[in-house]
Amino acid sequence: MADILSQDRSSLVVSLEQVDTHLRWLSSWMVHNANHIRVKRDGLKVGGHQASCASMTAIMSALYFYALRPQDKVAVKPHAGPVLHAIHYLLEEQTLDRMQRFRGLGGVQSYPSRTKDTIPVDFSTGSVGLGVAVTAFSSLVQDYLIAHGQLREEDAGRMIALMGDAELDEGNIYECLIEGYKHDLRNCWWIVDYNRQSLDATTADRMFSRFDDIFETCGWRVVTLKYGRKQREAFKQPGGKALEAWIDNCSNAEYAALTYQGGAAWRSRLIADIGTNPGVQKLLASFDDAALAALMTNLGGHCVETLIDAFDAANDDRPTLFIAYTVKGFGLPLAGHKDNHSGMMNPAQMDRFRTSLGIAEGREWEPWRELGGNAAAQLKAFVEASPIARKLREPVAETVPVPPRLSVPEGAEQSTQAAFGRILLDLAKSGDPLADRIVTTAPDVTQTTNLGAFVNQRGLFRRQELADVFHQAKIPSAQKWSQHAAGQHIELGIAENNFFIMLTSLGLAAPHFGTRLLPVGTVYDPFIARGLDALNYGCYSDSRFLLVGTPSGITLAGEGGAHQSINTPLIGMGQPNLTYFEPAYADELTVMMRWAFDHMQRPDGGSVYLRLTTRSIPQIARDGDDWEADALQGGYWLRRPTEGAEAAIVFTGVVATEALAAWEQLADDIPGIGLLNVTSPDMLHRGWSARRAARWTEGTLAPCHAEMLLSALAPGAGLVTIIDGSPSALSWLGGVKGMRVSPLGTDRFGQTGDLPDLYRLYRLDADAIVDAAAELFLEN
Ligand SMILES: Cc1ncc(C[n+]2csc(CCOP(=O)(O)OP(=O)(O)O)c2C)c(N)n1
Ligand SMILES: [Mg+2]
Numbered sequence: 001m002a003d004i005l006s007q008d009r010s011s012l013v014v015s016l017e018q019v020d021t022h023l024r025w026l027s028s029w030m031v032h033n034a035n036h037i038r039v040k041r042d043g044l045k046v047g048g049h050q051a052s053c054a055s056m057t058a059i060m061s062a063l064y065f066y067a068l069r070p071q072d073k074v075a076v077k078p079h080a081g082p083v084l085h086a087i088h089y090l091l092e093e094q095t096l097d098r099m100q101r102f103r104g105l106g107g108v109q110s111y112p113s114r115t116k117d118t119i120p121v122d123f124s125t126g127s128v129g130l131g132v133a134v135t136a137f138s139s140l141v142q143d144y145l146i147a148h149g150q151l152r153e154e155d156a157g158r159m160i161a162l163m164g165d166a167e168l169d170e171g172n173i174y175e176c177l178i179e180g181y182k183h184d185l186r187n188c189w190w191i192v193d194y195n196r197q198s199l200d201a202t203t204a205d206r207m208f209s210r211f212d213d214i215f216e217t218c219g220w221r222v223v224t225l226k227y228g229r230k231q232r233e234a235f236k237q238p239g240g241k242a243l244e245a246w247i248d249n250c251s252n253a254e255y256a257a258l259t260y261q262g263g264a265a266w267r268s269r270l271i272a273d274i275g276t277n278p279g280v281q282k283l284l285a286s287f288d289d290a291a292l293a294a295l296m297t298n299l300g301g302h303c304v305e306t307l308i309d310a311f312d313a314a315n316d317d318r319p320t321l322f323i324a325y326t327v328k329g330f331g332l333p334l335a336g337h338k339d340n341h342s343g344m345m346n347p348a349q350m351d352r353f354r355t356s357l358g359i360a361e362g363r364e365w366e367p368w369r370e371l372g373g374n375a376a377a378q379l380k381a382f383v384e385a386s387p388i389a390r391k392l393r394e395p396v397a398e399t400v401p402v403p404p405r406l407s408v409p410e411g412a413e414q415s416t417q418a419a420f421g422r423i424l425l426d427l428a429k430s431g432d433p434l435a436d437r438i439v440t441t442a443p444d445v446t447q448t449t450n451l452g453a454f455v456n457q458r459g460l461f462r463r464q465e466l467a468d469v470f471h472q473a474k475i476p477s478a479q480k481w482s483q484h485a486a487g488q489h490i491e492l493g494i495a496e497n498n499f500f501i502m503l504t505s506l507g508l509a510a511p512h513f514g515t516r517l518l519p520v521g522t523v524y525d526p527f528i529a530r531g532l533d534a535l536n537y538g539c540y541s542d543s544r545f546l547l548v549g550t551p552s553g554i555t556l557a558g559e560g561g562a563h564q565s566i567n568t569p570l571i572g573m574g575q576p577n578l579t580y581f582e583p584a585y586a587d588e589l590t591v592m593m594r595w596a597f598d599h600m601q602r603p604d605g606g607s608v609y610l611r612l613t614t615r616s617i618p619q620i621a622r623d624g625d626d627w628e629a630d631a632l633q634g635g636y637w638l639r640r641p642t643e644g645a646e647a648a649i650v651f652t653g654v655v656a657t658e659a660l661a662a663w664e665q666l667a668d669d670i671p672g673i674g675l676l677n678v679t680s681p682d683m684l685h686r687g688w689s690a691r692r693a694a695r696w697t698e699g700t701l702a703p704c705h706a707e708m709l710l711s712a713l714a715p716g717a718g719l720v721t722i723i724d725g726s727p728s729a730l731s732w733l734g735g736v737k738g739m740r741v742s743p744l745g746t747d748r749f750g751q752t753g754d755l756p757d758l759y760r761l762y763r764l765d766a767d768a769i770v771d772a773a774a775e776l777f778l779e780n
Helices: 009-037 050-054 057-067 078-090 096-100 130-147 165-169 171-182 210-217 229-236 240-249 252-261 263-274 278-285 289-296 304-313 347-356 373-384 416-430 433-437 452-458 496-506 509-513 525-540 568-574 586-599 627-633 653-666 681-696 705-710 728-735 755-761 766-779
Strands: 073-076 159-164 188-194 221-225 320-325 438-443 489-492 518-523 546-549 578-581 607-611 635-639 645-652 674-678 713-723 740-744
Touching: 009 050, 009 057, 009 078, 009 096, 009 304, 009 347, 009 373, 050 078, 057 073, 057 078, 057 159, 057 188, 057 304, 073 078, 073 130, 078 096, 130 159, 130 171, 130 188, 130 496, 130 509, 130 525, 159 165, 165 188, 171 210, 171 496, 210 221, 210 320, 221 304, 229 240, 229 289, 240 263, 240 278, 252 263, 252 289, 263 278, 263 289, 416 433, 416 438, 416 452, 416 586, 433 438, 438 452, 438 496, 452 489, 489 496, 496 518, 496 525, 518 525, 525 546, 525 568, 525 607, 546 586, 568 578, 568 607, 568 681, 568 728, 578 586, 578 681, 586 607, 586 627, 627 635, 627 681, 627 705, 635 653, 635 705, 645 653, 645 728, 645 766, 653 674, 653 713, 653 766, 681 705, 681 728, 713 728, 713 766, 728 740, 740 766, 755 766
Parallel strands: 073 159, 159 188, 188 320, 221 320, 438 489, 438 518, 518 546, 546 607, 578 607, 645 674, 645 713, 713 740
Antiparallel strands: 635 674
């Protein structure tokens, strides 16, 4: 910022205003080009949001070219994506070709994307609200790294969200506010583009002052930027007070409508309402219509002076909400119209806009050109000297070594959930460097998902130490809840959305801060659905975490239908960048967790989801470890079929016991029957579809794992598939080699009961498997 500060303030303001104009032009032009100039092949609207961009260009000019420091990170309101690209175009970090292919294949993405865009994008955005909250959680991650000696306090950046005002309607914002307050959030700015318009309409007047209260209650400083400099000066003139009061009392909808109608409409309305005040008459007379329109729309969020003053003043680490009043579509003929969200300038309007800026036809993509030699060179130099131009590329974090094996918890009978807790505890005790990088988190289910032992060992994270009152009072408890800076568990409130955004932020620590963390989060399996959009957001951002959904299924018998997850296997299978495993035995889980810690760190890796259970089942004896490689590809024969066998039982997870019992019963009647343990329906299915797709992409692939496994059976053999979840997670296996399938699983809501009752009722017991096998042969 030093170079910029050495400029005198008035030339700084002029430069920022020029950048603002260029950003408004380039973002509008990019959208226009894609919709009106580029050749269309499909007759579909390309889309883009000129009004939403124009609303924010001054804010983004002041932020990016003045206030932002190289270590700061920004989440940009999704539909202002073109402005971000225009900024990087001015910095010569975005190509003309990609700008011209906005919303086309390989071009600029509609909404800023960490993974799909080529410019630096700190946070993906798209689903409104999530990109806002992620900045708060990333700030907590930054504090975690500082407290753990992985980042210097002086290198702490601000995590900044540029948000639309309608994003304030998203519930996840308030869940995040509460969590942020509990965790003493700092270094976070949210800048609201307060144009008081959403997609459908102008927003409710009643909320005017409520946001201040809500945020201040949660420890935020609220800075309202309502008036621009021109307005503030006018308010000092005779009649100015009346004008100010009129503005303050005007409804959102009326202000927007008058903005759209322009100077003459402003004048007649103001004269009608406050024209009896002689000062007002004189004041209005001092502006022609165009100047009056400019005055009335000179709101704080369009005035770079007001913006930079406000950014300068917030020069500490307190979380700050800037409410920057703006006009949606500012400077465009769409300004203020309630339908302008998806509205676009037509070619004639665009032409007038271009001419008004002095941009020559055919020179639309050439920034600064219209300014002429010296001024253009100066502005180019200004942009190149800005801190954003010195923004560092994302670091490549070192890989945390993963031991070749994790130790398998002992016990003749175990549940996968208990084994999970044990594996983490053993790691915590081992002193292995891997354990130091694990961060656990849970939405108020730490104890009931077996994270407690790890937390006892490694402590809860908190910047300021907090004693465990129960422990100090010598009240017996299995849980030690002392909180300190070295703790490795981040305890969250019950909001699952926060949990997934926390995982997202932790899992981005490597690219964001250069230190890899290995986040492990536990949640009751059915409540994954509660945070599903945030989970999707994390995966889309290519964040890396280990998600443990436990307990799961009808097996959670006593908890009943509201807590028994049914469709989570399908979520696991359908979610890109997430690999789903469901182990039956503790030794499988051990192998999967090791794989996960490795996979989470690979350039082409991703996140991992483990679906676990609290039901203890007898573990099995193994001859060697041949099964492991197959288990990591999605399945292995627990009882290998004899060559050409006519049938197999195919199971996933906790119903292993029932599957084994049925297999024993059927072994006499169906010679050589196999018992296939599908450890990951997801991997098997992905392998199979990749194999089919390969025929028209990269040539034929080797047979997929599902084919390899099933080719042990006779052609046209029968399969009984069973999972404590949606049967479709496994029933597709029949399509791999054209086999008949009798699918078992749950596809209706469960209820309370004990396991024998529920397994019988929902057809998950050995009898059901035997019956299903008989059906296969009867139908034959
Ligand atoms: C979760 C979610 N729901 C709906 C949408 C569709 N959508 C995109 S922008 C928008 C309204 C945005 O209004 P505001 O945040 O005020 O932004 P503005 O364009 O006014 O700056 C909606 C409903 C979305 N992107 N994400
Ligand atoms: Mg809005």
